[in-house]
Amino acid sequence: MKTLIRITGWGIVLTGLSLLFYLLPTAEAQAYADSRTTVALLTASGTETLPMAEYLPGAVAAEMPVSFGAEALKAQAVAARTYALASHRHGTANVCADSACCLAYRTEDELRALWGADYEENMRAVTDAVRATDGQVLTFGGELIAAAFHASSAGSTEDSGSLWSPMPYLTSVESPETSETVPGLVREMVITPEALCEALAIAPNGTPEDWLGAVVLDPAGRVARIEIGSCTFTGAEVRAALGLGSTAFSVRWEAGTFIFTVSGSGHGVGMSQYGAKLLAADGWSYDAILSHYYPGTVLISIK
Numbered sequence: 001m002k003t004l005i006r007i008t009g010w011g012i013v014l015t016g017l018s019l020l021f022y023l024l025p026t027a028e029a030q031a032y033a034d035s036r037t038t039v040a041l042l043t044a045s046g047t048e049t050l051p052m053a054e055y056l057p058g059a060v061a062a063e064m065p066v067s068f069g070a071e072a073l074k075a076q077a078v079a080a081r082t083y084a085l086a087s088h089r090h091g092t093a094n095v096c097a098d099s100a101c102c103l104a105y106r107t108e109d110e111l112r113a114l115w116g117a118d119y120e121e122n123m124r125a126v127t128d129a130v131r132a133t134d135g136q137v138l139t140f141g142g143e144l145i146a147a148a149f150h151a152s153s154a155g156s157t158e159d160s161g162s163l164w165s166p167m168p169y170l171t172s173v174e175s176p177e178t179s180e181t182v183p184g185l186v187r188e189m190v191i192t193p194e195a196l197c198e199a200l201a202i203a204p205n206g207t208p209e210d211w212l213g214a215v216v217l218d219p220a221g222r223v224a225r226i227e228i229g230s231c232t233f234t235g236a237e238v239r240a241a242l243g244l245g246s247t248a249f250s251v252r253w254e255a256g257t258f259i260f261t262v263s264g265s266g267h268g269v270g271m272s273q274y275g276a277k278l279l280a281a282d283g284w285s286y287d288a289i290l291s292h293y294y295p296g297t298v299l300i301s302i303k
């Protein structure tokens with residue numbers, strides 16, 4: 001005869017005269033993994049230490065629209081949890097609330113102001129995604145990964161080696177976004193010769209129609225280097241200087257101006273948020289989405 005008793009979240013199996021303890025936390029105990037983990041958040045007033053269960057909904061809600069769906073929100077929760085725990089960019093603080101540096105974050109008051117009457121429903125969707133992935137993080141070789149993500153890519157994501165250090169789990173993969181499925185995926189920016197010179201800190205040299213030189217694309221089809229005037233810039237430098245939003249761009253001279261055609265939004269590395277939305281709508285689970293955008297990683301639970 002076998003009897004199962006549950007106390008304080010742990011199972012005890014009694015079999016005959018032997019007593020076997022097995023370390024399998026119950027669903028009740030597992031639900032508090034994020035409550036036992038803390039995040040040091042750098043704010044304008046200093047460093048605030050929060051339980052992951054309190055911090056993560058504010059980060060997920062700030063990073064991804066609730067309309068992207070449950071599986072996409074779950075994927076975002078895992079990526080954000082992993083990023084926050086792996087990051088130590090601010091000394092004793094894990095992350096700040098600036099999306100250009102770390103992870104975006106909104107307080108309850110900010111979300112109530114943003115969502116208004118939809119606050120309860122929206123926060124329930126976010127909280128459900130956080131709780132459904134409670135304590136789950138992505139690892140590679142037994143270590144937490146740098147779970148980079150971005151808004152959208154057109155056709156494929158970027159390889160981390162083209163921008164930062166090469167990571168085996170941050171390689172270029174296919175991404176399903178198209179101009180029909182993502183608003184503003186492809187857009188144009190018109191820049192005068194004078195504005196271009198000012199932004200790139202270059203002196204006018206010859207006629208503007210002759211300023212554009214060789215363009216070198218990286219394996220993902222994004223601009224690695226481009227010659228403008230007598231200078232050579234990386235795609236990342238041009239993106240930052242002109243506020244293009246992506247290194248997936250082309251440029252032409254037309255009617256006295258430079259016209260930049262830009263695809264996607266963000267650095268392009270890791271998970272595409274719009275890509276996650278589209279894959280989720282196509283029936284992909286959050287763990288399949290994460291496996292696609294972070295190839296070779298292992299999804300584990302923090303105990």
